[in-house]
Amino acid sequence: MDLISRVIRMDMRRIVAVLVEEAEQQMADGLWELAADDRALALETEAGLRNAVGPLEVQEALPRIGRLEHLRESLAVLAISLARTHGRMAWFLSGAINALEPVLRWRALPADQGGTFGTVLASAEEYAEAEEAVRQLQDALARLTAG
Numbered sequence: 001m002d003l004i005s006r007v008i009r010m011d012m013r014r015i016v017a018v019l020v021e022e023a024e025q026q027m028a029d030g031l032w033e034l035a036a037d038d039r040a041l042a043l044e045t046e047a048g049l050r051n052a053v054g055p056l057e058v059q060e061a062l063p064r065i066g067r068l069e070h071l072r073e074s075l076a077v078l079a080i081s082l083a084r085t086h087g088r089m090a091w092f093l094s095g096a097i098n099a100l101e102p103v104l105r106w107r108a109l110p111a112d113q114g115g116t117f118g119t120v121l122a123s124a125e126e127y128a129e130a131e132e133a134v135r136q137l138q139d140a141l142a143r144l145t146a147g
Helices: 003-006 010-030 036-052 056-061 064-083 089-101 101-105 122-146
Strands: none
Touching: 003 064, 010 089, 010 122, 036 056, 036 089, 056 122, 064 089, 064 101, 064 122, 089 101, 101 122
8 A cells, every 4th residue: 555545544643643753753853943933833833722622521522513613723723824934844734734634524513405515524533533633733843842
């Protein structure tokens, strides 16, 4: 199985794990050193993600529409940060957005009649997976800026 086929079959958490592993390896190899402005942006992004998606217990207590709002806020945080940088930090943030791409097709409300523009109702497991992927990004950004 080629790399693209393996990536397509990965869940959001695994995609984020691979992304973080690559970032940490590039830093260890001296290929990527966070400049002061990238470090500040990473810290700001981490804080924005933590504000958007909270701990497991908090997220699970929300109705699906609230959970979807928080996940969309996470994507917005990542997109705004991406718009403000270039180079490896931009590539990392782009990969993070790509990992969470399935969230863009989710809806929390049933469709009584008519089309849904290609959106689907996500399962509780899918919400949990996406929220855990966001938490992984939060933790990774904290580690990347600490090093």
